[in-house]
Amino acid sequence: MLSTLEEHILSHIDDDELIGWVQELTRIPSVWKPETGEGEEAAARWVASRCRELGLDTHFEFVQPGRPNVVALHRMETGKTLMFEGHTDVVTEGDPASWTDPPFSAAIRDGRIYGRGANDMKAGLVSALAAIKAIVQSGVQLDGTILLAALCDEEGDMIGVKHFVDGGWADQVSAAIICEPEENHLCICQKGVMWLHVVIHGVMAHGAMPLTGVNTAYPMARFLSLVRSLELQVMADHGVDPLLGKPSITPTIVMSPARGYGEAQKNVMPGAAETMLDCRLIPGQEPDALVREIDNLLKSAVAGEPRLRATLEVLEIRHPTFTDPDHPLVQALGGAYTDLTGRPPVYGGVPGSTDGTILHARKDVPIVTCGPGDIHIPHHVDEWVSIDEIKTAARMYVLAAARYLGTRTVG
Numbered sequence: 001m002l003s004t005l006e007e008h009i010l011s012h013i014d015d016d017e018l019i020g021w022v023q024e025l026t027r028i029p030s031v032w033k034p035e036t037g038e039g040e041e042a043a044a045r046w047v048a049s050r051c052r053e054l055g056l057d058t059h060f061e062f063v064q065p066g067r068p069n070v071v072a073l074h075r076m077e078t079g080k081t082l083m084f085e086g087h088t089d090v091v092t093e094g095d096p097a098s099w100t101d102p103p104f105s106a107a108i109r110d111g112r113i114y115g116r117g118a119n120d121m122k123a124g125l126v127s128a129l130a131a132i133k134a135i136v137q138s139g140v141q142l143d144g145t146i147l148l149a150a151l152c153d154e155e156g157d158m159i160g161v162k163h164f165v166d167g168g169w170a171d172q173v174s175a176a177i178i179c180e181p182e183e184n185h186l187c188i189c190q191k192g193v194m195w196l197h198v199v200i201h202g203v204m205a206h207g208a209m210p211l212t213g214v215n216t217a218y219p220m221a222r223f224l225s226l227v228r229s230l231e232l233q234v235m236a237d238h239g240v241d242p243l244l245g246k247p248s249i250t251p252t253i254v255m256s257p258a259r260g261y262g263e264a265q266k267n268v269m270p271g272a273a274e275t276m277l278d279c280r281l282i283p284g285q286e287p288d289a290l291v292r293e294i295d296n297l298l299k300s301a302v303a304g305e306p307r308l309r310a311t312l313e314v315l316e317i318r319h320p321t322f323t324d325p326d327h328p329l330v331q332a333l334g335g336a337y338t339d340l341t342g343r344p345p346v347y348g349g350v351p352g353s354t355d356g357t358i359l360h361a362r363k364d365v366p367i368v369t370c371g372p373g374d375i376h377i378p379h380h381v382d383e384w385v386s387i388d389e390i391k392t393a394a395r396m397y398v399l400a401a402a403r404y405l406g407t408r409t410v411g
């Protein structure tokens, strides 16, 4: 049931403006292009302008040239801080000719907005902005602070959220809504990820005289087949997470010669082979233990030939995340979903990692990933987002903020 106060705040959501804003932001291409140094800056400036118009305490911080974060606060001196998180970068549109509409047109058809980034995740970011605007304009005082973070580089190395954490912003955050496209479902867990880079070094030789060298193809093949056995063992040991499914270990790159060891040639036995393992983790898995197991497999794959040498480098570890369904923020969002749609909340899990993964891993921030947009559409050609879901998301965010932080005075 909505309270009179909540209905008062919700009456300040202007749906035409909300949808117009999603179109405006989608029309600003924010694909990171290292060759020109163009990225999220124009999109971030658009967000910062809206925040300043609302009178938010707005911070514009460059993480790298062309790649800023925007952090805006609707401050109260006391109470908790609720963070709304969105990323301003979008992935490449690919071949524009394969799109029905130009990729950054933000065309509206059949109740949908089409465009690269409309779904992932300009609609979610704008929904949060519209929710904050409604709260500010309603005059209702919340008993806590809202922090909006529009961060760069979620689709890359997540330098935006890492900069946000390093700058101390996350220290005050009590809980966060990650506004990624989840069809407004409540995703309370996310898979972890670990990338391992493995190189096996041997001795290069002429293909006609292979015995004068040491071939790396066979130990690499041995290693990968051991990794596959380990993956099956890990799946058996950890079972199927009800929201996330199975863990996995996937060789995503297998190369011989390894990068930096020259061109592949049909009569040259290369001096090194490399692989990348993309490990996806579910709650209950310990990344460090998995690294040790994989390292042991690598040692056994090269054992017996002293001229073989193997290196394993851990490029990144992002732990799996889990937020208790009884956490007050989950409860607030779930209740909001029910009050707005008449349906019980749908719980889900995120198979990939998001900026929320970093907030959770580094600062133990409880996170819920919840925003408008079909789950399977991100990064596709003809990306789209449902206008109805956007309207629901903005209202869910208003109610979640009011109920999680509490309200102070009747406006």
Ligand SMILES: [Zn+2]
Pocket: 087, 120, 121, 154, 180, 181
């Ligand atoms: Zn995203």
